[in-house]
Amino acid sequence: MAEYDSSVNEHADAATDAVLQGIAVSEPEDSLPRVTLEELPQAVGEACRRAGWQSLMPVQSLALPYLLAGRDIMVQSRTGSGKTGCYLLPMLPHLSADLKAPQALVLAPTRELAVQVEREAAIIFADTGIRTVAVYGGVGYKKQMDALRDGAQVIVGTPGRVLDHLLRRTMDLRDLRVLVFDEADRMLSIGFYPDMKEIQRYLPQKRIHTCLFSATYPPHVLKLAREFMAEPAMLSLSQKEVHVAEVQHLFCEVKPMDKDRALVRLLETENPASAIIFCNTKSNVHYVTGVLQGFGYSADELSADLSQSRREAVLEKIRQGKLQYLVATDVAARGIDIPQLSHVFLYEPPEDHESYIHRAGRTGRAGAAGTVISLVDVMQRMELDRIAKHYKIGIMNMPLPSDEDVARVAGTRLTAILEGRFRNLTGLERMRVGRYAQLARDLATQSDEEDNVLLLAMLLDSCHQESLRETRFPDGQPRAASKMQGQGQQGQGRQGRSRSGRGKPSGGRGSDAAEGQPMVKEWASAQEGTASDAASGESRPARSGKRRRRSSRSRGAQGTEGAAGQSAEGQGQGSSHEGEN
Structure with missing residues (x-):
């Protein structure tokens, strides 16, 4: 002491x-x-x-x-x-x-x-x-x-x-x-x-x-x-921050060709309730939207190229809370108010200083806090520093999550999901699960068979x-x-x-x-320990x-x-x- x-x-x-x-x-x-x-x-x-x-x-x-x-x-x-x-x-x-x-x-x-x-x-x-x-x-x-x-x-x-x-x-x-x-x-x-x-x-x-x-x-x-x-x-x-007082400003320094993967890593680790991703060009909006949809995210785009009916459909999904991530340009997103917006991602810094405040101002509303994360390369980092100095905003460096970081965070969340679902199973459902307990053990313990590991990984990805x-x-x-x-x-x-x-x-x-x-109840009770072991990977008291x-x-x-x-x-x-x- x-x-x-x-x-x-x-x-x-x-x-x-x-x-x-x-x-x-x-x-x-x-x-x-x-x-x-x-x-x-x-x-x-x-x-x-x-x-x-x-x-x-x-x-x-x-x-x-x-x-x-x-x-x-x-x-x-x-x-x-x-x-x-x-x-x-x-x-x-x-x-x-x-x-x-x-x-x-x-x-x-x-x-x-x-x-x-x-x-x-x-x-x-x-x-x-x-x-x-x-x-x-x-x-x-x-x-x-x-x-x-x-x-x-x-x-x-x-x-x-x-x-x-x-x-x-x-x-x-x-x-x-x-x-x-x-x-x-x-x-x-x-x-x-x-x-x-x-x-x-x-x-x-x-x-x-x-x-x-x-x-x-x-x-x-x-x-x-x-x-x-x-x-x-x-x-x-x-x-201490001005203009967007309740918002945390961060940046990740990323190579231009790695921004798409960096964005996915950040979405996995941050797991925002809802977010808007700003791009400077319509082509980037379309590309980023395709990447996010390919990874399974609830994402859609909003740009000037969309027809009026398509824009209305996207806006309706936003109003109904059915869309988690919106990818947009400044022009397309102007005037749109997304409720419960916790994060704003800047796929690239804006071309003028005022646009940064406009983008950051989409979150942190009504007294709630929010987070703005900018993806920048070396040259864009200098431009971001000028914006921060101009508006006296403290923008902090955020280490980019590694693949291991993403696997750990996603694994934590996925295990929580699986164990939660298992706990909510009925006796009959647990009986069904118990039939595959030995197969799960065999797949998990045959470490020399890489294909078996990939089979389990495929099932986990499906759940994810x-x-x-x-x-x-x-x-x-x-x-x-x-x-x-x-x-x-x-x-x-x-x-x-x-x-x-x-x-x-x-x-x-x-x-x-x-x-x-x-x-059925008696059989399920007898099988419970087996099914539980298979689902959680540990021995649980019956x-x-x-x-x-x-x-x-x-x-x-x-x-x-x-x-x-x-x-x-x-x-x-x-x-x-x-x-x-």
């Missing part, structure tokens, strides 16, 4: 820190005074010293007063800004080491982040008796179940595995006090929205202190916040292509704030039973009445016969209030498991 040095300037005002680091701060209307390390409650200050901190980072200084006061808040802050300690520290006064049950739940998008948070929590909660466990997919259940059984108070996990433990009744959230969404934009990008809504059914009826951390706040993230939080305030720390036509983000009208956590258990009696035990509160029990043919029978009933009636988060087939059931590599 590093020695605490009181000579360090701990009294520096957070605003001064923000100015020095080039950060623009936007606080709630009823803002609270910023705090320094020495002004923190004793238990929190001691935790900082255990971690070796000598001063607070800007996001901590600004956000801790709200979090310590128990106010629901959305915090916009970049990765590496100190947000993990920001939400872990305020838990100390609210957690009891004597209560051996989950009292705080942190949802994270990947296993790597979950492990990182668990390690930092172990330092902050050292010598307090409060224990943390990370739960994520890709590994067995036993170690996680043992930690839960031993009474871990802080759970850090990916939504899919957390939901798995809730369904298995190895996790009980009735004593939960704090709920944190970390990197919510990435969780929605992976497709965890249905899982998060399912988890909501297990939340206790009392109010839970909820906070949400995200690098960006596009409309689908704001919808998520409204569904889980009561009158959340917004605290934003962002790079299908997922491109699904939306993995919140849709429809957001629920009223009064329906959030309080409905957790209150609605569970209704919603949970409608899904045959999948949404029951931890302490309740649904009907175990069996439906269907006994022989669920009980009762669990099987309840699952088979879940297809009949789904709770109406849970429909927004539970349209598993229509809305990217892909969000189910964490699917980390």
